[in-house]
Amino acid sequence: MLAVNVTKDTASDRNVPVPAKTKSKKPEKSEDEIAVDSLMGEIEEDLRGEELSKLWKQYGNLVIGAGLAVVVAVAGWQLWRQNQDQQRVEAAQQYEAAVKLIQDGKLDDAMTAYASLAEKKGQVYAALAQLQKAALALQKTDVPGALAAYKVLADDEKADPLFRDLARVLRALHGLDTENPLELEASLKPLLDPSNAFSPSATELSALLANKQGDTPRAITIAEGLAKDANAPAGVRQRAEELAAVFKTGSVPTPVAPTPAPVAK
DSSP, X not given: OOOOOOOOOOGGGGTOOOOOOOSSOOOOOOHHHXXXXXXXXHHXXXXXXXXXXXXXXXHTTOOXXXXXXXXXXXHHHHHHHXXXXXXXXXXXXXXXXXXXXXXXXXXXXXXHHHHHHHTSTTSHHHHHHHHHHHHHHHHTTOHHHHHHHHHHHHTOTTSOHHHHHHHHHHHHHHTTTTSOHHXXXXXXXXXXXXXXXXXHHHHHHHHHHHHHTTOHHHHHHHHHXXXXXXXXXXXXXXXXXXXXXXHHHTOOOOOOXXXXXXXXX
């Protein structure tokens, strides 16, 4: 199962309500949190772990229906925040309903529900819904549909940059054999910065895409550089070393078809 590997941010920077800190016992997770927890765990298994685990750390404290994090002085501002919180609650409920549809085997209805939620751009649940749309499409072997969903999320300027980068990596991963390798590699270029959490995976995919373009020398250079990158996960370095060796032989095996992204259960 191919996977990818997610910069630490604060929940307040993402307009996600966070309950006031107290010394009382930590409350149990709500059903909404459990659903998101399950989804993120499954996506992490399908990807490569190291980046998405950071993504989960960022959103792991998401609390649906919590009170406003800050008491504001201006009533209009307070009302605006309350409205945003209510929208978040509604999105959580809609997402939970879609998860239930999957559990009941109603995949077409779930796809419709996720499509509706994904239209609410800028929300965490909208990004998750877009990922689930792609997951369902892959489950139906609808690769073009999945790639389209990933591209919509990657191009969504209102979405969290981490989700957008994740979508770029997934699109390149699942589009290796069908999409224009030059265009896919260009989409990964911003992720190659060492400070980007997806840099190792984007670099690995770039090596594969360079080889797809017939530029084997560059593919070898990229793979060898990644193999020597002390900041890359050990597994990625090992694969990069093996890729470089394979590229040098001039016989690159056909990649195993990626397992469809997970569907919440």
